[in-house]
Amino acid sequence: MIKNELSRGLQAVSGFIHRHPKRITGTLAALLLGTGVTAFGVAPLAPDAADMPVRQVLESVQALPIEPQSDMLGEFSYSLFRTETTRSSDTADALLRRLAIDDASASAFLRADTNARLVLSGRAGKTVTVEASDSQQLLKLSMRWATEDDSQFKRLVVERTPTGLVSRIESAPYAATARLASGSIQSSLFAATDEARIPDAVAVQVAEIFSSDIDFRRDLRKGDRFNVVYETLEADGEPLRTGRVLSAEFVNAGKTHQAMWFQPQGQGASAANKGGYYTLDGQSLRRAYLSSPVEFSRVSSGFSMRFHPILQKWRAHLGTDFAAPTGTPARTVGDGVVEFAGAQNGYGNVVFIRHRNGHETVYAHLSQISVQRGQNVSQGQTIGLVGATGWATGPHLHFEFRVNGAHQDPMTIAKQSETLTLPAGAMPAFRAVAAGVRSQLQAAASIGQTRAE
Template sequence: MVDLSRGRRAAMRVTQRSAALYAALRAHPRRVAASVGSALLLSSAGAYALVEAQPQLPPRVTVATTFDANAQAQTAAIASADLHYAQSTLVRRQDTVQQLLRRLGVTDPAAVKQLGADARIRALVSAGATPEPVRALVNAQGELLQLSATLPLPADADTAPVWRELQVRAAADGGLDVSTTERQMATRTRLASVSVRGALSTALSQSGVPAPVGTQLIKVFAPQMDLRRTLRKGDQVALVYEMQTLDGREVRPGRLLAAEIRTRGTTRQAVWFASSGNAKGAYYTPAGQGMEKTWASSPLPGAKITSPFGMRLHPVKGRREMHEGVDYAAHIGTPVPSVAEGRVKFAGMQSGYGNVVKIGHPGGFETVYAHLSSIAVKPGQTVSEGELIGKTGNSGTSTGPHLHFEFHSAGRLADPQRMASLVPQGKPLPPGEKAAFFAATAVMRTQLAQAAGGDDAIRLARAD
């Protein structure tokens, strides 16, 4: 909750004092300007402290210094208004510029109109909820005197961490000046060793690991295990991750670089590596095997199998013969994704199959999706894992809506229910990248060993 009344009383005191200063300023404008600036600086900082009751916000000195630097504008502002309110709010999901300004107490239609049309303010709001507050200084008439906010990270922030700040100031002509400043952030590496006692998120936060790093950790191991469910009391997690800093102050969590999970006697490790031509990078086992699963376990996970692979009495022909795939129950029109990356070998009508798509996958595998109601791909087209190739139907020789799915390995039919054990688990490093991988990840692996080497106690070390 925001204690506005206390903030307003503080602002009132500032104003009463300012009135006296303003009278003095008329007589000796230059000499008094600096002291008004510093009086305002102190009072504004105080008002911020009162207004901001949200405990998660770090104290910020930078805002106060901008007031000092702009003492002239401040003295002018005092002259034209009776009261000043220091306000702060967070950008909310689906906010509009107008809603944000209203929460900050800005009602001046000219300001609302100008800022509502400003691309930078719009970008701030359309980025959705941000952890950094938007701060404003507003007078009793609802006119905006000053506003500052941290702009969301640009898309390439991984490679070049930048801190972007937006400043709005009342200009001499009565309008508003909008400007942005950009500063390069530095990166610091941190190590953490976490003993799981209860929930993983609790254990991570107790050892100072930022929540976004925990989210990355869960995502990296997700293809192998759900850490939130599988970790038990006594399990160990070691982490190497980046923190982005500004003037030596840690302002934002960065990338998870390496992680180790020790659970009930087994150890799993993941190391981040950017191969040439892939700056975004990916996570690998220390041996260079990709962590990300490249094959889905089924085209329709969770769908009921109405007929398994193998010999059966054919439902239409009435004689015993080989069922060359697996049938999944599915309503007509259920989206069918490719189980893995590949190239479409056939897409069209084919006798008993009806509408059918056949996809060739690297490693000598082929998958077949039959009885479709519609086809979304063309022969020769490449598809990625999870990409829509068509929709289920009842075309061809079929007794009802379902998906007939076949899996071929090295030109032979195989049981689709055994597919997961036959296909590669992750994308391996390109052969030419092995040396670079081991060189680049050697430091991370040492740090991981360092972090994991601790005893049961939670340790937190820093390696700049």
């Protein structure tokens, strides 16, 4: 019976295979593939660690001697560098203490040495850099300062030698770098340059450059804007003073004024042409007369009627009073010859200068006169110092401009005076420089736009 049932079962399976060959083939393939993948997944890739042979290796190691290493560490030394700014209350000990130096010999040297005493003498605010040992002993001290020479600075060096500290004073050339800046007028030029972190010396130069076209005490408007490229003079990598304005642009009441510094070289240049400011199309901004006998400053009284503070009555004020501290340099506004230099009535100490075409200028209330009668003077030359001599209630410079004996408004005369021309042979070089200046001023303007955004 069992055989009959087994025979019937085999016949049934055989019949199913014949009826469904593709299904049976796919099923077997899937089973085989699954089995293969599983086998591949679990098959070991390396011999069993338990079957690996074990081998032990023994080596002797020679330890390095400790004493030479200790000696080397003991001989190791390093230097420390630090910079500080001097204060009005500083003593040699106080300054060195802030510089983290504990060195009695250095303190004594700063007090006794003639050169080293320059560190604490005079004005405070000097930058002092030191190099010290790891035991806080002074190895080197240096200090830099500006001089009247625009090309070089002075450097004091105090240095330790095998025989002790020594000092020397050196001269070294500045490294000039260009800086770009811009600003907008809200109240005054100086307020705008302070906001833009532009040095006062740059503000003064900008006012001087455009003084023949813009009256900076009356013509400025809120919203006027300016762009400027100027030099910073560096000493050993640190900014020490402001150099020359290289180019500038001032938009006043919607009108754009541009200027660039240019000095002719080679063909077309002359000894008399020492360089100056020009518009970007080659027109000189230097006129026969300056608009002011002192550098840009507050004007206390213009060319008009006023109540005289001493005579106590109204009278025509036939000049311009420039308020300035005693000792401020007074300069001649144009080339000429000194006609009078001395004391004269209410003018006090006064200088009269005769110019061509019947023009004459007067500089009164001086505390000191620096020229003498008959002397030739050139535009911008110092002829005395501001004071309060004669009929003056305080230190200021009284300035007059006369044409054939008649008083004239000096600002009007300055604007109407003729300009000096650029030699024709210098124009090709000028145009090449002007092309670069335009790009610089555009870059400076973008600084202001970025700040506003």
